[in-house]
Amino acid sequence: MVKVLDGLRGYGLIVGMWFRSTLAYRASFLLTTLGNAITSWLEFAGILIIFSHVDQLGGFSVGEVALMYATASCSLGLADLFLGNMDQLGARVRDGSVDTMLIRPVPLFAQVAADRFVLRRVGRIVQGLLVLGWALAQLRPGWSVLEYALLAGVIVCGAAIFGALWALGGAFQFWAQDAAQVQNSVTYGGNRLLQYPPTIYGTELVRGVTYVVPLAFVNWVPLLRLLDRDDPLGLPGWVDFLSPLVAVVMCALTALLWRVGVRSYRSTGS
């Protein structure tokens, strides 16, 4: 427990340092924050352009698709804010600067997670929440408090699953330093996938992201229950509530692989 608190304290200190350093270039900081907000809006503009031509996509209305977009966006945004720089670990392994990190009195995971922390990523979360509000205003679901709580749970569990995937990709870079792009295909790619309803994709693809890379549990599976829709894979009803369990299993698996990765690290030796 003390170790975890120590790690969090170290994480906080490094985050603070990077935050001050980004503020050194103020014009750039403002532009990046603005850019981050606009990037997220442009993605959503793509969805709105589609719905300017059709009333529904794969049987889902614009409000329902916006709900999928918003939950995926918030989950990815949270994971990206806290762990997004995991994908730069490969560069540090290559130039050997992991050595320096290993001898500092802060857990390596906390250091890598906080490395080059950028606050502007809050932009994506804020934008996701705004779209979430808009989607709920469109849908006007007669939900009880319980269902709203479930929706909040969807975002948190989704963030944990995305975060685990990011850290897993980071751990993988101990072996393959140049493969950072592969992890983008499950994180940013997963985000792109989950913004649209599962009915537009082939069954094989939906199976793959349910059983192999459990992206479907980020938002599809619980949202289909909330929206009273049929599951395209015809899974039993209790599966709809498995997201927390999937998140825990993914995090445990990541913790294990991270340790194996760190142990297999060999310095550059120059």
Next chain:
Amino acid sequence: MRMSGLYRAVAGSSFRRYATYRVATAAGVFTNTVFGFFMSYTFIALWDQRPGLGGYDQAQALTFVWVGQGLLAATAVMGGGFREELQERIRTGEISIDLYRPVDLQLWWLAVDLGRSAFQLLGRGIVPVVVGGLIFELALPTDPLRWLLFGCALALGLLVAFALNYLVALMAFWLMDGNGLNMVSNLLGMFCSGMVMPLTVFPEGLGTVLQWLPWAALLQVPADVLLGRYAGGGAFAVLLFPLLWAVALLLLGRLVQAAATRRVVVQGG
């Protein structure tokens, strides 16, 4: 060494430099292919309901997706080209060494970038399109003339891409840190080139404006040439669009370069 030989050598070594990152290239191809899949399914759902949307049938729309994924790395529309490197040299002051070399700064980086994009066209462009063609029905032409015209449109598009990135990179002389501008530039590139969605599908007014902006030269124009949207003489005439933008933006780049280099102060010592 004659000057033209020098730039050829620079381009060649840039090509070889990118060719050494084999794992990164394979990983990039994988990511482009995955995104191509996701986009294809969205486009199929859309074109199923609205056949002929934006003037494309479904096979043409899917071709647009896969050609776009194939050109993503070559056009460096999301970064990853020379831009970050040049900005870093400006920020650290190493640019002063580049400036007293007996070569032209713009041509040097143009050679570097063309070498890179030539490699990424081969290394990252072909496989996604082939995979896309194996899984989905694409509308790739068999007419060699159309491929030749596509090649010309693409070459001019790459020049426009360089010229835009060069302008963005030079802004580092004033801003020092290029991250913010890079982000805005990637965003404009993705949205205004047609990578997110063909520009003809955009709401009418916006779509028309975007089709006249230089980013259209990166994907919209080459893809339309490949898909045979321009018949006969029109296919040659449309090449004027990227040509004029390339000339204008390269000249603008020289003007900005002249203004920027007057600002450089080298610390003595």
